[in-house]
Amino acid sequence: MFKLKRTIEEINEKIKRGDVQVVTVEEMKEIVESSGLEVAYKEIDVVTTGTFGAMCSSGAVINIGHTDPPIKIHRAWINDVEVAHTGAAVDLYIGATQMSETKPFEYGGGHVIEDLIRGKEVELRAIAYGTDCYPRTRLETTLTKDDLNQFILLNFRNCYQRYVCATNSSDRILYTYMGKLLPRFGNATFSGAGELNPLVNDPDYETIGVGTRIFIGGAQGYVIGEGTQHDPVNGFGTLMVRGDCKKMTPEFIQGAAFTKYGTTLYVGIGIPIPLLNEGLAKKVSIRDEEIFTDIVDYGVPRRDRPKLGRVSYKELKSGKIVINDKTVKVSPLSSLKKARKIAETLKKQIAEGLFYLSAPVERLPLNVSVKPAKQTRDLIYVEALMHPAVTCSENDEIENVAKKIIEHSVNHVVVVDDKGKLKGIVTSWDITKAVAKGLKRLEEIVVKRVITTTPGELVEVASRKMMEHNISALPVIDRDKRVLGIITSEDIARIVGGKWRG
Amino acid sequence: MVRVLLRFPEKIAGKPITAEVIMAQKVSLNILTAHVNQQGGEMLVEIPSAEAEKVIEEFRKRGVIIEPHRPIKIDSEECIECGACYSLCPVDAITFKEDHSINFNQEKCLGNACKLCVDACPARAIKVVEHSGEHLRR
Numbered sequence: 001m002f003k004l005k006r007t008i009e010e011i012n013e014k015i016k017r018g019d020v021q022v023v024t025v026e027e028m029k030e031i032v033e034s035s036g037l038e039v040a041y042k043e044i045d046v047v048t049t050g051t052f053g054a055m056c057s058s059g060a061v062i063n064i065g066h067t068d069p070p071i072k073i074h075r076a077w078i079n080d081v082e083v084a085h086t087g088a089a090v091d092l093y094i095g096a097t098q099m100s101e102t103k104p105f106e107y108g109g110g111h112v113i114e115d116l117i118r119g120k121e122v123e124l125r126a127i128a129y130g131t132d133c134y135p136r137t138r139l140e141t142t143l144t145k146d147d148l149n150q151f152i153l154l155n156f157r158n159c160y161q162r163y164v165c166a167t168n169s170s171d172r173i174l175y176t177y178m179g180k181l182l183p184r185f186g187n188a189t190f191s192g193a194g195e196l197n198p199l200v201n202d203p204d205y206e207t208i209g210v211g212t213r214i215f216i217g218g219a220q221g222y223v224i225g226e227g228t229q230h231d232p233v234n235g236f237g238t239l240m241v242r243g244d245c246k247k248m249t250p251e252f253i254q255g256a257a258f259t260k261y262g263t264t265l266y267v268g269i270g271i272p273i274p275l276l277n278e279g280l281a282k283k284v285s286i287r288d289e290e291i292f293t294d295i296v297d298y299g300v301p302r303r304d305r306p307k308l309g310r311v312s313y314k315e316l317k318s319g320k321i322v323i324n325d326k327t328v329k330v331s332p333l334s335s336l337k338k339a340r341k342i343a344e345t346l347k348k349q350i351a352e353g354l355f356y357l358s359a360p361v362e363r364l365p366l367n368v369s370v371k372p373a374k375q376t377r378d379l380i381y382v383e384a385l386m387h388p389a390v391t392c393s394e395n396d397e398i399e400n401v402a403k404k405i406i407e408h409s410v411n412h413v414v415v416v417d418d419k420g421k422l423k424g425i426v427t428s429w430d431i432t433k434a435v436a437k438g439l440k441r442l443e444e445i446v447v448k449r450v451i452t453t454t455p456g457e458l459v460e461v462a463s464r465k466m467m468e469h470n471i472s473a474l475p476v477i478d479r480d481k482r483v484l485g486i487i488t489s490e491d492i493a494r495i496v497g498g499k500w501r502g
Numbered sequence: 503m504v505r506v507l508l509r510f511p512e513k514i515a516g517k518p519i520t521a522e523v524i525m526a527q528k529v530s531l532n533i534l535t536a537h538v539n540q541q542g543g544e545m546l547v548e549i550p551s552a553e554a555e556k557v558i559e560e561f562r563k564r565g566v567i568i569e570p571h572r573p574i575k576i577d578s579e580e581c582i583e584c585g586a587c588y589s590l591c592p593v594d595a596i597t598f599k600e601d602h603s604i605n606f607n608q609e610k611c612l613g614n615a616c617k618l619c620v621d622a623c624p625a626r627a628i629k630v631v632e633h634s635g636e637h638l639r640r
Contacts, residue, residue, distance in 0.1 A: 175621075179586045179622055179624075180586070180618075182590065187589035187590055188589060189589065254582055254625065256582075256625055257624060257626060259621040259622065266582060266584075319588065319589075328589075329588065329590075330589055331584075331587070331588045332586075332588075333584055333585070333624070335582050335583045335584045335602070336585075337583045337603050338582065338583065340601075340602065
């Protein structure tokens, strides 16, 4: 008769005997659908999950050994990437997003880690202030992974349970950590492996906890705790993990560069989930259509970006989603193919007795959420500086517009239609030019492609727009292009001069 | 078909050059992409191979700068098959296969006239092919 529960010890016994029943979590879902939960639970001991994505909060600790005479490294660089000196004399941390000083945005810490894993030689440069016990002040040498005492991947936030889907409402291309986002909802991107993802399949962290053995970068590693920004209350759990880089393979760990964002590290992680009870068997049968995330507008450069709707991973994986009634192509940024390969590889290792399960020694917290940063000095947004715009209609004569400019002593008149929607902008300089050329109709001088801002935009961002386009004012508009006001370079100059009181 | 990128400098951008060439050569010119305004711009066109040389000459006479079409290549060694490029392609030259691997159709690809995907590749596996244009050597 089949017992209602199984233990990790029993499963490990079976792995040792070579008769463990292990399938990938995708296969498990199929079995549950075809044969029912009860049969699936009875037959399967372990399921394997996988994910392969850009995980920015990654890095590696290395220990290079002591030099003669010894050095207490103060600052160091590997292949021109600064590596933080985090502890005693010769321990260094290679942060994935730290960029090369000679090839920024193209080569960074993630690439250094990959190069070392590939067995390539890297160049170390270090300086120190010199002490009685560590007299040496300079070090230049080459290194390979074989020269290192330890080379440990130490990632403080990996393996997000799920992530948002990003899109862009603004009128320019955005280069983000969520990839390249085309203007006016031209595309969307998402991250995470959906139903293949480890934490999605164990949402109450019954088997994934401190001490859980995992597949990481092709080697074995461990969960060492919850990740930073762990937010299970909102379905955004994360993990802190470690793994031995010396045993990793570049197929499952790779440096990457996101244009105008920076460098990072793609990390492959696979976690086995032992089916200890029927509840777990049910949890791992979750499908992509049951996993939802928010579509978020990265066109608004704020912490709380507007949400434009909800979407399932099934829709995301189909390649197309609907945003505001428009069909938009959506890119995965995680490799689903590699995620599947990781789940397959882990399954094989367990079946062949190369990978044993471990029970967590401590559970991950379930009832915590993320706090925003404390800010002692608040930033200034456009809404604090904007003021009503002087407007005119498209049919106005140039003479009338000129009068408005004098009357209100402004340099910019915003052209609106009868609903108050933005149609263009005219400056006093345009008027001067029109008079010089003898033009009469406003239509002939109005600038129709107007650079705009919104009340929630940072003044710094608005100011950067003015500089980039060599202009001195931005109409402030809402989502429907209705003109709410205007902000000018003089307004910004005033706050720099300290006359602004907010 | 020969694919060429026509570059219109600012001083000729206001003239009906494309229409003139089509009428003079009676060629069925296929415009794939066009980004031209008063400041000039670019147009990617396909010309039937038989007429290509004459048509190109007609454009040149009118001050248009001709650039050979340079295709894009995805290095399968470097590619991590994430799909960051997929949603950027305006002509569906990049698609996914059933097993989530990337399928690239170079025939469909607009090459150097578009290159939206090139700087979006986290693995830097997408590149514009440097040398091409077996025709148009001049």
